[in-house]
Each structure stands twice: as C-alpha cells, then as structure tokens.
Amino acid sequence: MPPTRAGRSVGSIALLVMLTAILTSCSGGGEDDVVRIYTGRHYDLETAFVQFSEETGISVEFLPGSDAELRERIAAEGEETQADIYLTVDAGNLAIATEQGIFSPIDSPVLEAAIPESLRDPDGNWFGLTVRARTLVYHPDRVSATEMPTTYTDLANPEWAGRVCLRDSSNVYTQSLVASLIAHHGEDEALRIVSGWADNAEILNNDILILESIADGLCDVGITNHYYLARLLDDDPDFPVELAWADQDGFGVHVNISGGGVTRYADDPGLAVQLLEWLATEGQSAFVNGNHEYPANPSVEPEPLIASEFGTDFLRDELPASAFGGLNAEAVRLMDEAGYR
Amino acid sequence: MTSVVVDDRPDCEGSPDPVGSSERAGRRVNLDFGDRLAVLSWPGAAWLAAVLVVAPVAFLATSILSPRGDVWRQQWETRLPGELVQTVVLLAGVSIGTLVLGVGLAWLTSAYRFPGSRLFGWLLISPLAMPSYVLGFVTLSVIGFTGPLQGWWRAQLGADAWFPDVRSMGGAIAVFSLVLYPYVYLLTRAALRDQAGAAFEAARTLGASPLEAARRVVLPQLRPAVAAGVAVVMMETLTDFATVQYFDVDTVSVGVFRIWRGTFDRDAASEIATLVLAFALAVIGLERLLRGRARFGEAAGRASGIMPRPLSGRKAMFATGLCTVVFALSFLLPTVQLVVWAIERAGSNNGTPVTGRFLDFLTNSLILATVCAVICAAVAMVVTNASRFGHRRSTSLAARLTAVGYAVPGPVVAIGVLLALVALDGGLERIGLGLPGVVATGSFLGLVYAYSVRFMAPALSAAEAGLEQVSADMTASARTLGHRPSSIMARIHFPLSRTSLATALVLVAVDSLKELPIVLLLRPFGFDTLSVWTFNLASESRFEQAALPALTIVVFALVPVAVLSLSLNARSDAAAAAERGTAPTGEGLL
Numbered sequence: 001m002p003p004t005r006a007g008r009s010v011g012s013i014a015l016l017v018m019l020t021a022i023l024t025s026c027s028g029g030g031e032d033d034v035v036r037i038y039t040g041r042h043y044d045l046e047t048a049f050v051q052f053s054e055e056t057g058i059s060v061e062f063l064p065g066s067d068a069e070l071r072e073r074i075a076a077e078g079e080e081t082q083a084d085i086y087l088t089v090d091a092g093n094l095a096i097a098t099e100q101g102i103f104s105p106i107d108s109p110v111l112e113a114a115i116p117e118s119l120r121d122p123d124g125n126w127f128g129l130t131v132r133a134r135t136l137v138y139h140p141d142r143v144s145a146t147e148m149p150t151t152y153t154d155l156a157n158p159e160w161a162g163r164v165c166l167r168d169s170s171n172v173y174t175q176s177l178v179a180s181l182i183a184h185h186g187e188d189e190a191l192r193i194v195s196g197w198a199d200n201a202e203i204l205n206n207d208i209l210i211l212e213s214i215a216d217g218l219c220d221v222g223i224t225n226h227y228y229l230a231r232l233l234d235d236d237p238d239f240p241v242e243l244a245w246a247d248q249d250g251f252g253v254h255v256n257i258s259g260g261g262v263t264r265y266a267d268d269p270g271l272a273v274q275l276l277e278w279l280a281t282e283g284q285s286a287f288v289n290g291n292h293e294y295p296a297n298p299s300v301e302p303e304p305l306i307a308s309e310f311g312t313d314f315l316r317d318e319l320p321a322s323a324f325g326g327l328n329a330e331a332v333r334l335m336d337e338a339g340y341r
Numbered sequence: 342m343t344s345v346v347v348d349d350r351p352d353c354e355g356s357p358d359p360v361g362s363s364e365r366a367g368r369r370v371n372l373d374f375g376d377r378l379a380v381l382s383w384p385g386a387a388w389l390a391a392v393l394v395v396a397p398v399a400f401l402a403t404s405i406l407s408p409r410g411d412v413w414r415q416q417w418e419t420r421l422p423g424e425l426v427q428t429v430v431l432l433a434g435v436s437i438g439t440l441v442l443g444v445g446l447a448w449l450t451s452a453y454r455f456p457g458s459r460l461f462g463w464l465l466i467s468p469l470a471m472p473s474y475v476l477g478f479v480t481l482s483v484i485g486f487t488g489p490l491q492g493w494w495r496a497q498l499g500a501d502a503w504f505p506d507v508r509s510m511g512g513a514i515a516v517f518s519l520v521l522y523p524y525v526y527l528l529t530r531a532a533l534r535d536q537a538g539a540a541f542e543a544a545r546t547l548g549a550s551p552l553e554a555a556r557r558v559v560l561p562q563l564r565p566a567v568a569a570g571v572a573v574v575m576m577e578t579l580t581d582f583a584t585v586q587y588f589d590v591d592t593v594s595v596g597v598f599r600i601w602r603g604t605f606d607r608d609a610a611s612e613i614a615t616l617v618l619a620f621a622l623a624v625i626g627l628e629r630l631l632r633g634r635a636r637f638g639e640a641a642g643r644a645s646g647i648m649p650r651p652l653s654g655r656k657a658m659f660a661t662g663l664c665t666v667v668f669a670l671s672f673l674l675p676t677v678q679l680v681v682w683a684i685e686r687a688g689s690n691n692g693t694p695v696t697g698r699f700l701d702f703l704t705n706s707l708i709l710a711t712v713c714a715v716i717c718a719a720v721a722m723v724v725t726n727a728s729r730f731g732h733r734r735s736t737s738l739a740a741r742l743t744a745v746g747y748a749v750p751g752p753v754v755a756i757g758v759l760l761a762l763v764a765l766d767g768g769l770e771r772i773g774l775g776l777p778g779v780v781a782t783g784s785f786l787g788l789v790y791a792y793s794v795r796f797m798a799p800a801l802s803a804a805e806a807g808l809e810q811v812s813a814d815m816t817a818s819a820r821t822l823g824h825r826p827s828s829i830m831a832r833i834h835f836p837l838s839r840t841s842l843a844t845a846l847v848l849v850a851v852d853s854l855k856e857l858p859i860v861l862l863l864r865p866f867g868f869d870t871l872s873v874w875t876f877n878l879a880s881e882s883r884f885e886q887a888a889l890p891a892l893t894i895v896v897f898a899l900v901p902v903a904v905l906s907l908s909l910n911a912r913s914d915a916a917a918a919a920e921r922g923t924a925p926t927g928e929g930l931l
Binding site for chain 1: 415416418419420486487491492495500586587589591595598599600601602603604605606607752755756759760763766858861862863864866867873876877884
C-alpha cells in the first residue's frame with residue numbers, strides 16, 4: 001500500500017521533531033563558566049584544556065577548523081558569536097583578524113609580563129602563546145661542512161639547483177617566511193631570492209614530506225618548521241636529517257607564533273582572559289610540549305627532546321610578528337611573480 | 342531509506358485497478374483542489390529551489406560587478422594562464438579516464454557473463470566510498486618518492502634509477518579516474534538495465550550483430566546517462582582543491598584558495614571563483630551537447646534489461662582480470678593499506694585522544710548524510726517533474742540553476758550560506774521575527790541547507806536521467822486519462838525512475854559523508870563528524886593516524902553503496918524473471 005496522507009503527515013512531524021531536537025541540543029547555552037574557542041590550532045588542545053578545567057572548574061569547549069574560514073564565521077556572526085577566543089597559527093592570521101575587528105584589546109599585566117613584546121600585538125589584541133622556528137634542515141652525509149648553507153638566501157644560489165625541497169606558496173608558513181624576507185631585504189631582493197628558490201627547488205606540500213624526501217635522497221636541504229623534525233625524531237631517533245639554525249650571523253632564524261585573543265563579542269571576557277593567562281604561564285608546558293614547540297614565555301623551559309636535540313641558545317629574528325603578518329598578501333603576490341608554486 | 346524505495350515496488354506494480362476504490366476517490370478531491378494551484382506551483386516549486394540554491398552563491402558573485410582590475414591583471418600575468426591550461430588538461434584527462442572505465446566496465450558486467458561478473462557488478466561501485474584525497478594520499482605514500490615501492494626500486498637499481506613521476510598531472514588523472522568512474526558506471530548500468538538493454542535485445546532479434554547493435558542502438562540511448570555521469574565527474578574534479586595539491590597540479594580552484602587564504606582578500610578570491618563557475622557552465626553546456634537532441638523514452642512496458650552472454654576461455658580470463666585490477670587499484674589495496682596503518686597506529690601511544698567520542702562522530706555523520714540525501718532526492722524529484730509539467734524552457738532553466746552549487750568549491754558555498762543566513766537573520770530581526778541565538782550560523786539547519794546547495798546536482802542528474810526514460814507520450818497519455826501531475830509523479834514517474842532516485846539518494850549520502858569544508862565551517866559546537874576528525878589529524882600531517890577515521894568513512898559510505906548495488910541486482914533478477922515468465926505489463930501502471 002502506498003503510505004496514506006495521515007501516515008505521511010505523522011512522518012513529517014516526526015522528522016520535524018527530530019530536527020528540532022538536534023537543533024536545540026546543539027545550540028544550547030546559558031550554563032555558566034564556559035569558555036568557547038574557535039581554533040585553527042589543533043595540536044594537543046585537549047590535554048591543556050582538560051588540565052585548565054580541573055584546576056579552575058571552568059569548562060572549555062572548542063571548535064577546530066580552518067583559520068580563514070573561522071575568521072569569516074566570527075565576523076559574520078557578529079554580536080551573536082559563541083566564540084570567546086579565536087586561537088590560530090601564524091602571525092598573518094592574527095594580523096588580519098585584528099584588521100577585521102574580531103578582537104577586543106586585552107589589558108592584562110599577567111600576559112604582558114609573560115609574553116615578550118615581539119610576540120604580541122602592540123595594542124593587546126592578541127598574544128603569541130607558542131613559538132615555532134622555520135629553519136634549514138639537511139642530510140649530513142650529502143651536505144659537507146664547507147658547503148653548508150647558513151641563510152635562506154643561500155638556497156637561491158645556483159649551486160643548489162635540484163638539491164632543495166621547499167614548501168608550496170599556498171602554505172601560510174612559506175608566506176610568513178617570504179614576508180619576513182620582504183621586511184628585511186626589500187621587495188626587489190626578496191623577489192630575487194624567491195626566484196632563485198623557484199629555479200632550484202622541488203616544491204612539496206607538507207613539511208613531513210620535505211623531511212622524508214631529504215632522508216630518501218630526493219634533495220639534500222630544505223626549510224621546515226622545527227617541530228616536524230622533532231616529531232620524526234621522536235618516532236625514530238636515528239632519522240637521518242639534521243637541523244641548522246638559519247641566519248645566525250644576520251637577522252636570526254625566522255620564528256612564527258600560534259596564539260589568540262578575546263573576541264569582541266565574548267560573553268564573558270574575564271573568563272577568556274583568565275584562560276589565556278593560564279595558557280601563557282602555568283599552562284605553557286601542557287600547551288606547547290605535545291607538539292615540540294618552544295614556549296612563548298621565556299621563563300618556561302622547553303621540553304627535553306628539542307632542548308637537547310636543537311638547543312635553546314640561538315638567535316631569533318626579532319622582527320615583530322605583527323610586522324611580517326601585515327606583509328602576508330604582499331608575499332603571496334611576490335611568489336606568484338617569481339613563478340614560485 | 343534506499344531499501345524502502347526498492348521494497349515498495351510490488352505495491353506499485355500490483356495495483357491493477359488504479360481508479361475506483363473509495364480511498365482513491367478521496368484523494369482525487371484533494372488533487373482537484375491542489376490542481377487549481379498546479380499551474381503556478383510546478384514552476385513555482387522549481388524556481389523556489391533555484392532561488393534557495395543560487396542566493397548564497399550570488400552573495401559572493403556580486404563582487405564580480407565591481408571587478409578588481411589589479412588582482413586580475415596580476416593573476417593574468419603570473420599564474421592564471423597556467424592554471425587555466427592545467428584545469429582543462431585535468432578535466433579532459435579525467436573525463437576520458439572515467440568514460441573509458443565507467444562505460445567499458447558497465448558494458449562488460451551487463452552484457453557478458455564471466456567468472457565473478459555478478460560480484461564485480463557491484464564491487465566496482467565501491468570506489469564511490471573512497472574520498473579522492475584519501476586515495477591520493479595513500480598512492481603518494483606507497484608509490485611516491487618516499488614510499489616503500491620506490492625505496493625498494495632504488496635499493497635494487499641505484500639511487501638514480503628512473504621511476505615515473507607519481508606527483509604529476511598523470512598521477513592526478515589516474516587517481517581521479519579511479520575514484521570517480523563509478524558515477525559514470527552507475528548511471529550507464531542503470532540505463533542499460535532500464536532501457537537500452539531492451540533496445541539492444543530488440544536490435545539483436547532483428548538481426549543486428551552485437552557490435553552493430555551496441556554502436557547503433559545502445560550508445561545513442563546511453564548518451565543522456567553517460568553525459569550526466571561525466572558532468573558529475575567533471576564538477577567533482579573542478580571543485581577539488583586538496584587532491585590536486587598532493588599531485589602538484591595547479592588548477593583555478595587552487596588559485597582561489599591561495600588568494601583567499603594568502604592575501605586575505607575574499608572579494609578577489611570570489612572573483613577568481615567565478616572562473617570556476619564559468620568552467621562549470623561550460624561543463625553543463627557540454628553535457629547538453631553530448632546528451633543530444635534525442636529523447637528516449639520507454640514506449641510501453643517495463644524494461645527487461647540485457648541478457649548477458651557467456652564468455653569463455655581467454656576472453657573470460659581477460660574480463661575477470663580487468664575487473665580485478667580496477668577493483669584492486671581503486672578500492673581494495675588502498676583500503677588494506679588504511680587497515681594496516683590503523684592497526685600499526687593503534688599500538689603506538691601517539692594514537693588519537695578522542696577515540697571515546699567515536700560513536701558521536703559516527704552518529705552525526707550518519708544523521709547528516711541521511712537528512713541531506715532525502716532532502717536532495719525529494720527536491721530533485723519535484724524539480725525534474727516540474728520541467729515536464731510546467732513551462733519547459735523556464736523550468737529547465739530553474740533546474741540548471743539548482744545544480745549550480747555543485748560547481749562551486751565547498752568552502753565558497755559555506756561562506757555564501759553563512760552570509761546569506763546572517764542576512765536572512767538580520768532581515769527577520771528587523772521585522773521582529775529574529776531567530777533565537779545563532780540558529781542562522783552554527784546550526785544543523787544551516788549545515789543541511791549548505792549541503793543541499795552543494796549536492797543538489799548529482800541528485801538532479803540521476804533524477805533527470807531517470808525521468809528521461811519515461812517517455813513524454815506516457816506522461817501525456819496519463820494526463821489525457823485525467824490524472825493530475827502530482828498523481829502522475831507519484832504513480833508513474835516515481836516508480837519508473839526509482840532506480841535513478843535510489844542512485845540520487847546514494848550519491849548525495851556518500852558525498853555528504855565525505856564532505857569536509859562545509860561541515861568544518863558551519864557546524865554547531867560539539868557537532869563533529871568523521872570527516873572533521875580526519876581533518877584534525879591530517880591538518881597536523883598526522884596522516885597515518887588519520888587512517889582510522891578515513892577507513893570509517895570508507896566503510897560507512899560503503900553501506901548505501903552496497904544497498905544500492907543489492908537493489909540493482911535484485912532488479913536485474915526481477916527483470917530476468919519477467920523475461921522468462923509473463924510478458925511485461927505496462928498497462929498495470931496506469
């Protein structure tokens with residue numbers, strides 16, 4: 001028998017009820033002491049947040065996603081946003097979020113004491129919480145001490161043709177590095193460097209692949225974030241790739257941050273600030289160690305693997321994160337012009 | 342729900358006396374009332390669907406009205422020409438690949454009997470469950486430069502031993518062809534069974550050789566289905582931006598994301614995205630062209646399908662071998678690799694910390710996929726019927742517009758829906774009907790809406806291919822006999838195009854299970870799905886740990902695929918039985 005009219009109505013009512021139930025169960029609210037976070041950073045968040053909740057009784061809910069899309073969502077949601085904090089990787093993302101007016105400035109002596117000036121927004125819109133260095137990696141058997149490159153610029157020289165693996169231009173880490181080259185060397189010189197890279201390099205689309213390609217002989221040197229190598233060394237202590245801090249006689253190695261700020265329409269900015277303060281102090285280790293990152297707070301020790309393998313005593317580029325963050329768009333256009341994929 | 346669609350078949354066939362019972366008389370009254378609105382309501386419904394789909398896309402496309410000359414010039418002088426060329430090459434390559442695999446395998450498994458032919462008939466659908474980004478990643482990990490195969494190769498023949506470059510256009514075309522051919526395969530098989538098969542048998546009876554019958558009768562009849570399948574394939578390829586990047590292929594979609602995420606310029610990115618749309622329009626035009634002017638409908642009666650001829654000896658071995666190779670490369674081997682990784686990683690302490698919420702992820706994925714599939718199939722049914730009942734030209738334009746979301750990359754749809762809903766919320770608030778909280782953005786409804794915008798096209802394609810098999814004469818006869826459009830839809834069009842509608846349900850459900858960018862952006866707090874879980878791991882380059890969620894997607898996407906293939910088999914059995922037994926009874930349907 002075909003379903004009767006009444007049967008169909010019952011069916012559609014049931015569907016409606018189900019939908020409503022799902023809807024309301026998801027958009028609940030009103031509980032107290034919850035901090036909600038939209039986050040583009042995904043590394044080991046649960047560990048840190050669980051610990052925070054246990055210590056303070058404040059619960060943390062987080063929604064992982066892509067940086068750019070989450071920013072669009074916060075902007076579109078406006079006053080109705082559920083996000084109290086926007087966390088993201090890369091200074092470029094933080095700079096543009098500030099420009100879009102997503103953040104409200106934080107006035108917190110705790111955060112200002114914990115985070116060095118170069119790792120936070122001058123107006124207090126956002127604070128860096130973890131530090132990652134983007135530096136040279138190489139195969140010790142195939143790169144002799146005499147020819148060892150020491151700067152990012154060296155990899156643009158013709159002798160490295162066909163021996164370099166680099167990350168693609170769609171990647172935000174590459175964009176920030178190129179932005180810092182523009183800031184330091186000016187646009188013309190940066191274009192020359194990136195064109196040289198484009199001539200020399202095999203362009204790959206993730207850092208792990210770059211490291212494995214060096215290990216397997218596709219290329220001899222590359223540029224990656226330090227923690228990817230740490231992760232591979234964690235799995236296999238004999239992984240045959242080593243790290244060299246770039247530009248130690250010049251500006252220092254390019255460091256980027258992951259960090260966040262309190263959103264403009266946060267329900268309870270006080271709680272949000274409390275969480276950021278905790279992440280910048282007591283919670284630093286829980287937040288950075290799982291991903292082998294360096295703490296943004298200089299008084300916190302990095303975890304043992306990177307401390308022993310890579311050390312802590314190296315020159316960091318002091319270029320403010322907000323400065324190269326603002327040059328991101330410039331960097332993308334420059335890479336397009338240089339023919340750098 | 343697919344099983345319901347299949348199960349109620351006897352009801353529709355077994356209603357020898359359609360008019361007369363009191364229940365039916367009662368329904369007639371309702372229809373008469375409804376019919377007064379019908380003149381307006383069929384095109385109206387189609388256009389409503391079109392507007393709902395187009396609105397979010399239009400929100401973004403308005404930026405093209407004030408074009409950013411500097412961005413276009415800069416892009417045109419740098420990467421855009423290369424991106425255009427690569428997009429065209431990729432689309433052409435994948436179309437040819439899926440056409441050859443899809444039509445070839447469908448014909449092989451429908452027209453011949455060889456060891457395993459029935460089994461392969463449905464096994465060959467399974468790559469539908471394999472997201473292209475998963476096959477892409479597995480391929481690179483296993484036979485890419487750093488994979489074990491090339492490592493072994495270098496160990497044998499020296500560090501500089503030649504090996505084909507896997508990270509290349511060729512590699513991308515191969516991967517897309519392997520995961521996408523089922524779209525062509527499915528629709529071709531459905532057409533062979535529902536319609537073209539009968540014509541083939543008729544031509545054979547009239548003395549045509551098998552080849553001649555295939556070329557002159559079957560191929561022309563397959564054109565609508567094949568064209569629809571290839572169009573779906575091209576759209577999937579066009580809007581992909583993850584797999585192409587694995588293979589270092591620089592398409593226009595990649596360009597859109599580089600500009601959006603890199604220069605933070607949403608307007609400029611949406612302008613470049615209109616190029617993707619232009620490509621999609623070209624694809625739709627091409628589909629119309631390929632489909633040709635011809636309209637084939639069942640003259641009367643139900644299709645009896647094709648009678649498979651047995652192959653023997655070398656030919657049979659070759660057929661079995663070919664099917665085995667395609668199935669192994671596209672589905673079996675990558676799945677085995679995922680299982681191996683999942684087991685390896687389960688033992689390490691770096692496993693995923695959220696395994697406890699596995700059931701949550703799974704339920705969310707399944708609910709979302711089911712709701713979206715039902716909505717898309719229902720809307721597709723109404724829209725395709727509207728073009729038969731309403732004013733043909735305007736309603737088919739509406740149908741084309743309804744499909745437009747498929748031509749827009751997922752994240753662009755997501756942002757469009759977000760902006761549209763926020764605007765709607767704002768509008769409602771102004772007239773005092775504000776939605777509570779953030780219903781507009783982070784809600785299940787918003788999510789379903791965005792999915793429907795994005796995945797209406799495969800449902801439409803399938804529904805249209807289904808309806809095209811019902812001849813206009815049959816519809817006209819029913820109308821002459823006094824039946825209302827809604828009654829014809831429910832009692833003639835629906836039963837006759839049921840296989841195609843089941844296909845529509847499956848295509849949307851599977852696409853929804855695999856979908857990532859939309860759910861990532863529009864989901865409510867706490868509503869995580871399997872694809873979100875995969876993303877969380879993959880975005881940290883923890884690909885091997887992502888094997889478990891990826892595998893789960895594959896397994897659960899396989900369920901609707903299996904239901905569909907079983908129902909297809911059941912139908913061919915029924916068709917064969919009908920052939921052996923009584924003559925097909927078309928009258929029963931009226």
